[in-house]
Amino acid sequence: MKTRGQLLAWAWTVLSLSTAVVSTVRMQPLRHESEALLVRSRAHADAFASSFDGQFADQQLDTFQQRRAVVSRVQGWQRLQLLGGLGTLGGLFAAWLLWLLRRLHADLGVDAPVA
Numbered sequence: 001m002k003t004r005g006q007l008l009a010w011a012w013t014v015l016s017l018s019t020a021v022v023s024t025v026r027m028q029p030l031r032h033e034s035e036a037l038l039v040r041s042r043a044h045a046d047a048f049a050s051s052f053d054g055q056f057a058d059q060q061l062d063t064f065q066q067r068r069a070v071v072s073r074v075q076g077w078q079r080l081q082l083l084g085g086l087g088t089l090g091g092l093f094a095a096w097l098l099w100l101l102r103r104l105h106a107d108l109g110v111d112a113p114v115a
Helices: 004-051 054-108
Strands: none
Touching: 004 054
């Protein structure tokens, strides 16, 4: 039988793991968009280098601003992914520690349940 503390640790682990997975899934399209914007920006830079037309420089700057916004959103999802991974590890450690404490109490014959 699991104690309330173990159930909470497992619930925390599942919630953290879900957060990490959702963050990873939501981040992938943004990464692809960022790569596409980088390719487009490089094309504008090459066009500007060959023609010195200011229009290409302006387009490159606009693309740079768009890419910066996308990369900023990617970084937010990466932070959430990292927190989810750390929360998962913390929850697994807590569940393992509570399981060990429960076994220790059982081996010692202590009647009081562990949280």
